Amino acid sequence: MIPELGKYADTVLSAYAASILLLFALVVFSILRGRKVRAEMEKIEQRMSRNG
Numbered sequence: 001m002i003p004e005l006g007k008y009a010d011t012v013l014s015a016y017a018a019s020i021l022l023l024f025a026l027v028v029f030s031i032l033r034g035r036k037v038r039a040e041m042e043k044i045e046q047r048m049s050r051n052g
Helices: 006-051
Strands: none
């Protein structure tokens, strides 16, 4: 199933690992940012409903 990479195995596998880590970091960052934005919007909506 895994192709024979020969002398490039370390380079290819480290590139895959780096890509996976970056994708994971982007997903985590997006989730955390979404939570922050959602909380800020809820605060704004509460202020609007009190003043409106």
